[in-house]
Amino acid sequence: MEALVAIGIAALTAGGVFLLLRGRTFPVLLGLTLLSYAVNFFIFAMGRLxxxxxxxxxxxxxxxxxxxxxxxxxxxxxxxxxxxxxxAALAVWSRLASGTDHVDGAPTDEDSG
Incomplete structure (x- = not known):
């Protein structure tokens, strides 16, 4: 049981970190959400199941x-x-203000085509 919980926490953390390192705002938002789920799962498991x-x-x-x-x-x-x-509201505002949803505001090849 403990191994399954540890694998679940590790998978959520790995997926969250992977998505945080993407260049677009929506995957970064999903990565933060997955990381918060991983931390919640970890805190819940620390209370002994x-x-x-x-x-x-x-x-x-x-x-x-x-x-x-x-x-x-x-x-x-x-x-x-x-x-x-x-x-999410900040990401939408940033997209409207800068014209791109890239996290550093730099236009990409996909934006120009």
Whole structure:
């Protein structure tokens, strides 16, 4: 189970870094989103994956789920959604202002044709 979680986190991180290194704004935006998913998955897994364990103290139960990683991930999801919406609007504005969606603003062969 731990190996599967580690492979999933590694795949999300690798895909996010790969897309961050692209020259267009939309793949960069997707790369940031994948990286935020990888970090959320990592934080969630750090809280130990337990099945059918209550997150609060109950008589007769000796194993508990840690609610802190769940709260952190929920907060991170909300923040990353807002940042993604802001970056998407910024990318659209940049495309309209510069005439290209290349991250450094330089026109490419695809833009001129």
């Amino acid at each position: 337990t099945l059918a364990a209550p997150p609060r103290i109950v008589e007769g139960v000796f194993e508990y789920a840690d609610p802190l990683p769940q709260a952190l991930v929920l907060t991170a999801i909300v923040i990353s959604f807002g940042m993604t919406a802001f970056l």
